[in-house]
Amino acid sequence: MNKICVIRRFIPLTTKAMKCYPTTVQTQKIHRWVAPTLMELKVREKKLGGKKYSPRNTYLEWNLEAELYAFGKRLNEDFDSDLLLQAFTDRSYVIKEEQKQKDLGIDIKMKDNRELASNGEEFIKNYVQVYLETILPRFPLEGVSGVREHLISEESLAHVSLHLGTKDIILAAEYPVDRFILANAFKAIVGALLQSSGDERAAHFVRDFVIAxxxxxxxNEFWTIDDPYEMLTNILKKEGATLEPRLIGEAGKNTILACYRVGLYVEKKMISSGYGESIKIAKEMGAREALKKIFGTEDHMKPNFQLEGIPKPNTNIRYQIAAS
Amino acid sequence: MSACKRVQQWATFARTWHIFDCKWQDPYQSAGVIKKYLMGMHKPIYHPLNDCGDVVVCINSREIALRGEDWRRRAYFHHTGYPGGASWTLAWELHNKDPTMIIRKAVYRAMQGNLQRRHTMERLFIYPGEDIPEDVLQNVTNQIRQLRLVPTRLDHIPEEEVKNYPKVMDYPEDYILK
Incomplete structure (x- = not known):
């Protein structure tokens, strides 16, 4: 009995030892000819004048009408098809086409998107301003306009436009299109939507793609305050309160990694605190923190991207920082 | 990075200075606590790859207490690297030579042997007595709680106080104290 047990115990061990495990890890084999061939191809390509990117719309099966229709459907908007085509037609394309037609001796009128873009820009500007004033009711006008300038900047709009997939649909003289043309096309799309679906649809479009x-x-990063402490004291002075900074914490005072915490007190109650590598900086950061609280733009603020319709402008109750 | 985010980062990674009184403390048990602060393991942001350790200042290292027979029995090994260069020093001998050595070695042993250990040890300051440099003391903002209560010795209580302490009974006049 004992003997059998011993034998049984050894059986799996021996079979395991018999198994053959590969000692090397399998790797992808790249042949020795691959690298020199790719290099040679690169050299030949360079000799021919670099890599050429052909626009998608020069492909044989490109169907502009279908693309425009799909563009509207993707965004869940009903565009007027003529207006949408006009929105995608850049001025440079029209000039180029007219030149071509002149050479051939024909004359077909084309509309470019300048007018739509200017309409759209005006609308975006006003709507963003009103929207920001509504969702940030206590934020000063300077701050609101800083945020607005960021949102309607060419860079921001071009980013939105590019990722909506306008790059290949835009009719322009050059390819790839530059940021100005992308931003302009986006403004024109808003202009087209304004005419085809009305204010509210266009407003929601701007809200969902620009304000988001x-x-x-x-x-707060879009508005630089030069002296936040002075601004805070001025605001508090209007309300008849005095500000008192107190050092409430420090770590490693005699080291280069010193950290201070300054609390700002009004009537023995702490309104905010700030950190910094020196007391001066900590005081300034404390003031920034307090201003954020006053303006209702704290870090934990929840952004509101869901306002329905076009809000009504109301600028009477704001802090007029410039006046103080 | 905005100014607010920058100071937030600065405050998060600020090094706090802790003080630890080694008087009547077991160095091997204290080492675990000191290590925790040195490596920053008491912080929620702790990660082995982030440099968030604090500084610990140990005072009164001359007054440490070893367990049982440890002063006589525990030996510290050293080898010079030459043949016959091994030496075993008893704890009491080592403590007489350098009163900071036992606690230093205890903390060093409490940590894992990796490349970070020697840099972490640089943040440990040990002083044999209570007198520590003024600039070091100014940095200290926190005290680590001692593991054991330091009892008051009868011969350290003023004689006046001992005499006036209420007693349950008095020895008889002719009672001879051994």
């Missing part, structure tokens, strides 16, 4: 760019961003 604020997601995850700090609105």
């Amino acid at each position: 760019q604020l997601q995850g961003k700090d609105v």
